[in-house]
Amino acid sequence: MEESDGTHVGEITYPPKDAPTIQGMVQYILMNKKIPSTIPNHLRLSSVDKEFPRHLIPEETLCYHCPNRMVLSDPICITQKAKILTTTGIVQDISTYYKYCPQCGVLYRYQEWSEGLHNFNDHVLLDLPLCLTIRNLLQVHTAVSRIVEYLELTTGVQFPSADTVFHGYLHFEALTNHEYQYSCVTCGDHPPVVIMDLHKKASFHLSVSDLAQPPEDFNGDVDSEQFWKALTEERIARGFVSSKKAKSLQFSVPPSFHFWAPWIGRKTRRSNCVLNTEFEKIRPAKAAEVSEITVSEDRLRDELCKQKVQVIRNLCRECGLDATGSRTDLLLRLSQEMKSREAYDKVFEKIWAASGGWAVIMCPCGIVYSLKCNIRAESPRDFADMLLSWKHMPNIVIYDFARGLSTHTNLRQPQTIPFSPFEGRLMDPTAENIVKAKAGNVKVSLPWLTCKKKNPDTNGHPITGSAEHYVLYDRFHEDNTKDARDSLRKLRLVPQLAGKVNSQVVEQLFAKLKKNNYFLNMALLSTHVFLMRNIIHHYNIRKNEERLDHMKKEFQNI
Template sequence: MDHQKQLFSCETLCQVCPEHPKLDEAVLITNKARIVSMMGVIENVSTHHRLCPQCHMVCRYQEWTDGLHNFDNHVVLSLELCLFLRENLQNRVSASRVIDSLEGLRRVKFPSRDTIFHAYFHFEALTDTDYMYSCINCGFHPPVVVMDLHRKGVFKLAVSDLKAPEDFNGEHDIEGFWNSVHVEMISRGFFPSGTKNPFSVPPSYTSWAPWIGNETRTSDIVLNTEFQKVGISSSHEAKLSGVTEDRLLDELAKQKVGVVRKLCKACNIDSKGSRFDLITRLREKMKSRQTYDKVFQSIWGASGGWSVILCPHGIVYSVYSVRFNLRAESPRDFADLLLSWKHMPNVCVYDFARSLAAHTNLRVPDKLPFHPHEGRLAEPTEENVKAAQDGSLKVNLPWLHERMDSVNEDPHLVTGSSDHYVLYDRFHEGNTKDPKDKLRRIQLVPELKGWLNSQVVEQFFANMRKSNYFLSNMSPSTHVFMMRNITHHYNSYQQETSGEAAKTWSTWKDQYLIVGTGSSCRSPTGVQ
């Protein structure tokens, strides 16, 4: 709590003008600023800025070497508090709960939760983070990936408000989009609360990019063709999202009376009476599919979840791509991601393998992405299907263990193979009625059987689900920024963990491994 109470920028020269003129004398902004730290709140802090006499650029206090982060010249966070908030978010504790705990501990009134939350985002946006999204085991180009959708990872969105673009090919500048999200987070420190931020990033079919690490993607131009989903009916979206009528009514009951009344008017229902009367009328009217769809779009008003691609290394898995869907899931989401990769994985594991293979191959008919056999492990003959059903068919992919010398066009950087397969995860093999899909089973491949954890995405989602209570209540741009940031720090932790594990194993192996027939191998702790 010994921070200085007079905060001046150390800059004395303008870094924008060519001749670097001297800045004007410091001007007081306020003497009522507050420094918020783990120990409490320091009141009556003075903040100052300097002005360039030529370009009129404002240079304000932003000296991290003091252990402080200036948000808006009125609220200044200690770096320790920023890092503490980061660790808590990694452990699924929202910023507001952290501040509630600190207030109870210090018996001091902190600034509003929203202000501290935006100040923390301001800190993360100004932090030099690489967002590489890769695994220490797989590098930047994993040969085997697992893909799935987290349907409950959503933000509030009225899909009906999105306008379908004209003359748009679905290509997005990934760096441009994410830089604009960063600018929104940073600009919140320059506009008073409650005023419109001109740098806000609303969801749009023409500007809504996924995140793929810069070493993994082909270029800064990536695909997002969700605007082509517009033809899918909203009732189909409701079905895919698994929203029952009862669940929709529960969400309806949480809305304000004005929202329910407005919805009744939109559905040509009497809008007079209590909330209970309005919901009762809507419930009767929702027996009509048209009204149900309208209530779904208006009240559920949520995005389509997270499409995620991970590598399958057991506990030490890493996220490679994440996409924040505006509409309900379809194979198009994962096709967009895979077609944006520099080296498409040789083996993809997905719930709807056949649909993904068919859709992606239709997108690129002149150079089929999934081949041979449309991504199946063997030619779909009756003999092969029967052998797969009996468990007698084995398809070896030796290049998964040792890189092959390939003469084929466009081989994978790690395996040397240009073959690309789409397989079902173990728990969804029985979802298909097509007998040919038995040739998409993981257990047919000896190199995958036993070690491939096809449930890594579910494990990741089970972990992230604990954060839904605060992620799902954020605005779209805040949601995607926070999700990407949490996932980055998660990946970084996984890499540190796997690196230490590999180092420990290497040391133990050199010191304790006994080589020889019939000898026993025990670790220093006695574990065989």
């Protein structure tokens, strides 16, 4: 075997420095070195006695790029000081090698998961049990930095930096053959009832004013597969170049209005082309929807009440108010001050528009179907984009700003009126119906929620057969509005839903996700987005497994 300093052999440079060579290696690894989503048991378990090969050589002998399948070079040593990180310590002095094609110059490195290893950057490798341990600890809200600290305390060995281990783990997840189905085993790919909300506490470092405007011909259509593939390639490229170098070689995915997409399961969305019309948020709203979608003072006050007392004190200072006293005193002062436009704008900027957050669509079972990292502050537009990207729009949408969503979505598609009848209300908003609804003296039965229509409507939902689409409030948010007509959007008016739909599943999810903010919010935006989709994927998998186990037990008891 040839040995080198790991940088030059003739005209061959390793690791590669130019973008085309790196791109070729990234594409090859993604296509040919995928790790199965279910790793064989004999590779999952950690063992102190496990022996690893000392010389890690790529298994390829022929060039996959050359038509004549050129024979590759002999293995060339990159380093003799590579480390294998495990849950029980570090295996030192491992030799890693690469090969190259003498004809086309393509490089091949060791990337063989079947030996229980994951090669991150030829100098640091992780064994698969460690990768799975990190995955599971992230599910219980433990940052990789804390995991590394724990490993060092337990083993008495100094590990590489937490940042290196973190990116090594993300490299592993990028190469794992996840399907990211985002689908419930009970509700299928097209749930008739969904619950939507925004995870506002997740934030990121981004100056929206620095974002360029999209091309003039951009209509909001984004290729979802291409966007998420680019994020995955960025993670793989980190095995060859640093974050700063990756940016200069255009291996990073910066936020932009025209190349930024939600994740929607492949079977749930209508096509790979999904909507992201956030660039429209900076344009004046249509006159017909201004009063409907503007964040009301009452809704903003409700969000203000959820803030920590220190945030409220700081807001009082910024508005020139006395910042002493109890939480109640502070809220009363701000509430009075918010009647002025200047104070309202300050509170809005601090509470509502500080971060785009994560827009989430879930089924009542608690499975996430759609996930979108908002670049700008929340708007009904974000949820409309996702719903209009679905192959079959749900019959019932539960959202804390139901009126705004209905108005915005119907104005977007006036030819079809997505939310109808009655603009997504359960009944015609006559004075009589409003009085009955307020008094709780009316019920609106939707029998197709429990038994599909024998004669389905044209363009009816595949589960219910109904082409009716309603936007409703749950009982915790129905008082967010002062519009009397919204009394006809109460979830409890529908016997098939009242008391049977846990509309708080989103809040329960957010309570879990909030525990990740201390490390997610410190990450670069593309890292934040990639990891969030992955964390939610494993959350969905676990929830589905729990439901399957529950159903099996029920059938056994019959």
